[in-house]
Amino acid sequence: MQESSADKAVQGSTGSVRPVSCGTRRLRDAGFLLVMGGLSGSFVLLIVLLLAADLLFTSFSAFTAALRQPEIFAAFQLTLKTCTAAAVMSLWAAVPLGYILSRYSFPGRQLIDVIVDIPIVLPPLVLGLSLLILFHQPLPGTSWILDRWLQEQVGFPVTYRWPAVVLAQFAVACAFAVRTMRVTFDQIHPRAEQVARTLGCSRAQAFLHVALPQAWRGMITAFTIAWARSLGEFGPILVFAGATRQRTEVLSTSVFLELSVGQLDAAVAVSLLMVAMAVVVLVILRSLGAGLST
Amino acid sequence: MIELDNVTLSVGTCRLEGLSLQIPSGQYAVLMGRTGIGKTTILEAICGLRAVDSGRIRIQQVDVTDWDPADRRTAYMPQDLALFPTMTVRQHLEFALRIRRRPDREIQQRVQELARLLQIEPLLARRMRGLSGGEAQRTALGRALAWQPAALLLDEPVSALDAATRRTTLELLKSVNQSTGVTVLHVTHSEEEAAALADLRLRLTADPRNGRTVLEYC
Numbered sequence: 001m002q003e004s005s006a007d008k009a010v011q012g013s014t015g016s017v018r019p020v021s022c023g024t025r026r027l028r029d030a031g032f033l034l035v036m037g038g039l040s041g042s043f044v045l046l047i048v049l050l051l052a053a054d055l056l057f058t059s060f061s062a063f064t065a066a067l068r069q070p071e072i073f074a075a076f077q078l079t080l081k082t083c084t085a086a087a088v089m090s091l092w093a094a095v096p097l098g099y100i101l102s103r104y105s106f107p108g109r110q111l112i113d114v115i116v117d118i119p120i121v122l123p124p125l126v127l128g129l130s131l132l133i134l135f136h137q138p139l140p141g142t143s144w145i146l147d148r149w150l151q152e153q154v155g156f157p158v159t160y161r162w163p164a165v166v167l168a169q170f171a172v173a174c175a176f177a178v179r180t181m182r183v184t185f186d187q188i189h190p191r192a193e194q195v196a197r198t199l200g201c202s203r204a205q206a207f208l209h210v211a212l213p214q215a216w217r218g219m220i221t222a223f224t225i226a227w228a229r230s231l232g233e234f235g236p237i238l239v240f241a242g243a244t245r246q247r248t249e250v251l252s253t254s255v256f257l258e259l260s261v262g263q264l265d266a267a268v269a270v271s272l273l274m275v276a277m278a279v280v281v282l283v284i285l286r287s288l289g290a291g292l293s294t
Numbered sequence: 295m296i297e298l299d300n301v302t303l304s305v306g307t308c309r310l311e312g313l314s315l316q317i318p319s320g321q322y323a324v325l326m327g328r329t330g331i332g333k334t335t336i337l338e339a340i341c342g343l344r345a346v347d348s349g350r351i352r353i354q355q356v357d358v359t360d361w362d363p364a365d366r367r368t369a370y371m372p373q374d375l376a377l378f379p380t381m382t383v384r385q386h387l388e389f390a391l392r393i394r395r396r397p398d399r400e401i402q403q404r405v406q407e408l409a410r411l412l413q414i415e416p417l418l419a420r421r422m423r424g425l426s427g428g429e430a431q432r433t434a435l436g437r438a439l440a441w442q443p444a445a446l447l448l449d450e451p452v453s454a455l456d457a458a459t460r461r462t463t464l465e466l467l468k469s470v471n472q473s474t475g476v477t478v479l480h481v482t483h484s485e486e487e488a489a490a491l492a493d494l495r496l497r498l499t500a501d502p503r504n505g506r507t508v509l510e511y512c
Binding site: 192200201 | 378
């Protein structure tokens with residue numbers, strides 16, 4: 001009969017195999033922690049060095065002077081509004097889509113799963129170009145153009161105006177929000193919803209009363225990710241909304257515009273402002289999420 | 295009354311064929327069988343969470359085979375209880391009645407009745423976190439009984455409890471069955487539970503000759 005590993009371990013502990021000394025074990029653990037810390041710390045260090053370089057490059061007076069420019073203040077306001085709008089829209093789309101992908105099996109689910117990820121892998125400029133074409137391409141066989149119809153019939157022009165900024169941000173941010181909500185619902189066991197259905201709930205009621213309240217933390221994470229992703233969006237905005245000062249200029253385009261005219265101080269000031277905004281939003285929403293989950 | 299009439303169910307590659315049983319109204323039936331043989335699948339089929347391939351399911355002599363789980367008047371208590379972590383004990387007891395938009399006074403009266411019956415009055419304001427196994431069990435039972443179902447389906451309801459709590463919970467289950475008249479189908483491995491509770495014993499076994507699963511009275 002073969003000796004089991006448990007038997008061997010027992011023999012080892014009784015003396016036939018010398019146990020590893022306490023000091024050697026500690027040394028090995030220290031080595032492990034050093035390697036893990038070193039590898040993971042390199043990334044954190046890179047980010048800290050980047051921020052430190054930005055901070056050292058500019059002075060407080062240069063920073064405040066740049067932010068006092070009316071163009072940059074307008075870009076700051078527009079950024080806050082469009083990022084929030086894009087994040088709210090992303091959440092509205094991501095919650096049902098994440099739930100459907102998590103809970104239901106149906107023909108074409110894999111295809112939808114792939115389609116949802118396309119904005120994540122698509123080059124940003126291509127996404128902007130695709131939006132531009134969608135809004136300006138005549139419907140095949142007709143002369144109907146979506147942007148013209150929105151402008152003339154609905155009175156809500158999109159391209160090269162602020163709604164284009166929101167749409168460009170939404171197109172990318174929503175994909176990240178959907179991923180987050182899908183994982184959130186995957187982690188919530190469907191059993192509670194099934195029990196709710198035996199207690200008289202329709203599928204919709206089980207979702208609203210049982211699944212959704214449990215998904216609060218995931219919704220806050222999805223909103224945060226969508227907001228932060230919108231803040232950093234640049235390529236699609238440049239192509240689809242343009243970079244008209246005080247009209248479609250958001251902070252990411254401000255950095256580009258300031259750089260293009262050689263105003264490095266202002267570009268760095270705006271960059272630091274964006275970092276500060278991202279940090280503030282992350283901290284507020286995470287603490288809100290922690291509060292809601294208790 | 296719970297009635298299965300020649301029901302066939304498929305779960306992945308496993309198939310339960312020609313299941314028939316009758317549990318008269320108000321009786322406490324215990325279904326035994328080894329792990330993985332399909333006991334939970336039968337409960338899920340009765341409460342409508344799993345579609346049957348063929349055969350009919352009747353509750354109180356009404357054919358509910360094609361009905362939605364919400365309309366069957368069966369209450370299902372899974373092994374993991376599946377309590378709602380964002381709700382209090384009171385909200386659990388109110389849940390089925392609120393969904394049915396019952397008047398507030400009726401809801402409060404029913405909650406008090408159940409809390410007294412299950413001895414969970416001091417727990418009504420508590421959330422799920424921190425409840426003991428027995429307290430969680432009583433909460434799940436209260437949630438299931440709140441709207442007076444015709445059948446109560448219990449999937450190994452005491453398997454996760456310590457010996458003392460298990461004994462009191464078994465007594466409670468029997469007294470709930472007797473005081474409310476609800477028909478109970480209780481799934482377990484335990485002969486001891488069957489001896490303590492069953493008016494009717496059922497066993498799910500694999501036929502050694504052909505491997506088919508057979509449901510028999512014992």
